[in-house]
Amino acid sequence: MAKRHTYDMGLIGNCSFQAHINKNTSIEWMCWPRFDSSFIFGSLLDDKNGGKFTLLPHGDIKESHQYYKENTNILCTEITCEEGKYRVTDFAPRFYQFDRYYKPLMLIRKVEPLEGAPRVKVNCQPVGNYGKIKPTQYEASNHIEYLGMEKELRLTTDFPLSYVVNDQAIVLNECKYLVLTYGAPLEASLKSTCEAFLEKTTLYWQGWVKNMSVSNFHQAKINRSALALKIHQYEDTGAIIAAGTTSLPEADGSGRNWDYRYCWMRDSYYTLTAFNNIGHFEELERYFNYIVNISVQVKDRFQPLYSISATSNLDE
Numbered sequence: 001m002a003k004r005h006t007y008d009m010g011l012i013g014n015c016s017f018q019a020h021i022n023k024n025t026s027i028e029w030m031c032w033p034r035f036d037s038s039f040i041f042g043s044l045l046d047d048k049n050g051g052k053f054t055l056l057p058h059g060d061i062k063e064s065h066q067y068y069k070e071n072t073n074i075l076c077t078e079i080t081c082e083e084g085k086y087r088v089t090d091f092a093p094r095f096y097q098f099d100r101y102y103k104p105l106m107l108i109r110k111v112e113p114l115e116g117a118p119r120v121k122v123n124c125q126p127v128g129n130y131g132k133i134k135p136t137q138y139e140a141s142n143h144i145e146y147l148g149m150e151k152e153l154r155l156t157t158d159f160p161l162s163y164v165v166n167d168q169a170i171v172l173n174e175c176k177y178l179v180l181t182y183g184a185p186l187e188a189s190l191k192s193t194c195e196a197f198l199e200k201t202t203l204y205w206q207g208w209v210k211n212m213s214v215s216n217f218h219q220a221k222i223n224r225s226a227l228a229l230k231i232h233q234y235e236d237t238g239a240i241i242a243a244g245t246t247s248l249p250e251a252d253g254s255g256r257n258w259d260y261r262y263c264w265m266r267d268s269y270y271t272l273t274a275f276n277n278i279g280h281f282e283e284l285e286r287y288f289n290y291i292v293n294i295s296v297q298v299k300d301r302f303q304p305l306y307s308i309s310a311t312s313n314l315d316e
Helices: 161-165 190-210 219-230 265-277 282-295
Strands: 009-013 018-022 027-031 039-041 052-057 061-068 075-081 084-091 095-097 100-102 106-116 119-125 136-139 143-147 153-157 169-171 176-182
Touching: 009 075, 009 084, 027 052, 052 075, 084 190, 095 190, 106 190, 119 161, 119 176, 136 161, 143 161, 153 161, 176 190, 190 219, 219 265, 265 282
Parallel strands: none
Antiparallel strands: 009 018, 018 027, 027 039, 052 119, 061 075, 075 084, 084 106, 095 100, 106 176, 119 169, 136 143, 143 153, 153 176
């Protein structure tokens, strides 16, 4: 059974990146290529310069129902408008293949009609360097390239590109797909790849939950909490971030601006204790390797926080 959450945003991720998605389908916060990189979508902090990626209806939203596919980090948002109803399924692919975890810098959005003939407008405007870089847009045969960033951003879709670039709504009478990539683009079949990745990602997360040691007491809530904690580990190094979003200064102009996208030792302890209590030890082993690499660099004492790649000189 699908489980609702009670916040204005849902969280997806694959241990390479995270995205916070509003109940109106807007991606409010998403940093690439790392947890502590600049956002490419950051309207959570800056409506004007934060970029956007929305799948809004033509007209007003009458109702929004957001929930996770059971025991996964796959988020569904159902939008009801005057012309009908549609569902957006958002996820970051993650599954095991070739003896390792496949966790690309790839965001997949599946859009399917549920009732009536709703019109949907796609608006994708990524930014760089915290809104200072506005990339130029180049339309190819079935994708849009965003040029001017550190690496190529590409939106591959079967939505008509003319409608996307002209900010026009299209009647949604069949399932459509959007794949946003950083660096390596999607060169394979769009529909079959998205559906295969969706199935494999579903099986991965449900298998991960199945291997948890949890009693029946509030089991569903514990499962959901564990799934959220899992995608706060940067698997490449084993670091665990305190939060996916950054933070605000303690006082305006004070400089005391603690960025919780770094690895804070105290916060990591609580997360690791939670993993230990539910019988998931792989995360502890990865974090141990992270700490080992820090310890060989430490001369006097440990810092309260380090970057996700174990560096000690940090910008806030």
